[in-house]
Amino acid sequence: MITRAPFLVLLALGLGALPLAAVTAPASADTGACSPDAPADDCTLGQIYNAVYERAFPLDVATTADVEDAVTNANVATTTPDTFASRVHSSYQDFLNLFSFAVNKVEESEDGQALIVRFNPLRDGRHFLGLSATVAKPEVSDLVADTIPEADRPSDVDKLQAGLGDFDDVTLAAAYSMASTSCSWTRPASSRCWGRNPAAYRQMLSSVLVDVSDLAPAGPDIAPDDPLINRLIELAPATDLFRQKISAVNAQSRAEVVGILRQLAARGIQGTRTRKAFFSKTGIDKLASLVDNQPQLSVTGSYRDPGRYGGPDETGVSLELQYGLVNLNELRRQCGSATDCVVRALAAYAKDGLPTDKFVLTASYKERGDYTLSSLTVDGAPIDGFTPVNAKKSSELKARLQWGRLLDARVAGRNARFDLSADGITTRSDGIRTEDRWVASATLTVPLGDNMSIPLSLNYANRPEFLTGQTKQLGVHLGLTYRLPFEKLLAPPSP
């Protein structure tokens, strides 16, 4: 018996592969058509050179934007995006234009159900404030819909929905973050640099790059009067050699020109291999992690009015502070303006690894106001069997803290370690606590050689059942951890 499933799977895979194949082609020179083996007439000398070079060092696959474009062009949407955002956008375009001096960007959400207006951000030094207003497609909330008798619910909800205005569901938000616009090695270490935007650190990191480059082995230099260059100029004379088309070169000389391009590219490849091997060993790649470990602070606040039938108003605020314990600020503290010290530190990170310790503090508070709805009318008549809504104020507080670091104290030749973590949630409804769970632990890990350590933990929970194996809110655990010396052999093979 022949089943259809495998055929359908193959068909799906085949169809899926079409756009993928279309988007994974290299983005720049047409390396296929400009292959040195048989370059097309309209290929430039530069494209032929690139075709040889990119065989050894291919370009990245297509960018995300290219993929999105290709997928958009190749796929037919199964669900048509909502027209709400575009309709509101076009209706109020003229009004928004009046405020163009204050509006930074107006964008429609991907599903078409919300229009977001971002106002010009306010920046003062390293303080950054962004304001936005979001107009979302108003909905009848379940809180209201569930009060309508089930038999009439779909039609009544549709009618209520039709009576909602464009601006019934509006959210106003403000986001504050701390981000330095620039940072330097000479800035006092007491003045921290904030944020993770590479542009803020580019200038200071470039001096490290120069110092690392000074140590790099020289590549195979091609002198301006190298015989290869001289011959290329002789065969294809022009101001801009690489922009010329191969068809502009005398037919008898084309093979020789392509041969020279091959040799130039081969020397470039050889040089890149030497330098790549060097740079990979220097630990310079750790700079990316150091930027990503820079402190980041953001606070956001929002207020949402979901409209007449959208349920209670919502007010929220959240705070996030995080940083890796080894970051550029730490390196500035250690090295000051001595970039040779930074180069040595990078080499040490390359050898011993970069500590992954992080400090994370996140907290959010959300409050829903009272919501009452005593009557509901459709087509001018009250709905039979409607149950009035009387939802009381409720709130939710969540927080998480995580911190750990190696201590200066050394035991058996290794540093002791301290870790702290706390996690919790509290919810209230009508002033009465409905959920309350808070757990915290502090752990001191004392090493006893390479494979053994003693972790000593102090644990606290607001209720003992939140802790495993404890009958009291506060407890102490003392353990012994032993890593098998042959555990590496037991580890699954890496892919």
Place this chain on the structure above:
Amino acid sequence: MKLLGIYVESAGVRVDLTTRPNNDVLTYVVFVRKWTATGPLPEATWFPETLETIGNSLVLGAERGYDVFLQAHIRPGGQAAIDPDFRISDPAGTTYTDRIDLPQSEGPVVERGWKIVIR
């Protein structure tokens, strides 16, 4: 190093460069090397702070030639690229403004260069 262009120019011509990197370029630097009768010598080092604002310039001397090469430290896993505006004030108005893709295959530091031959 991959060459972006080879130009045949006269002494006295000015070369200008400005750059615009994307966020996957952590940092970069442009070295200018002068080829004298005795060999290559460092001529100038150009840093992002100036390259991205007013740009940098060089007037070609009566030497064998020049290498202008860019060294970029790229973010692992990113799609690094720099948009250059490389202009030579020769009669042809030679420019190079193609986007410079900096692929992961050459990371962590990718090098690109323009070679100028003085005739």
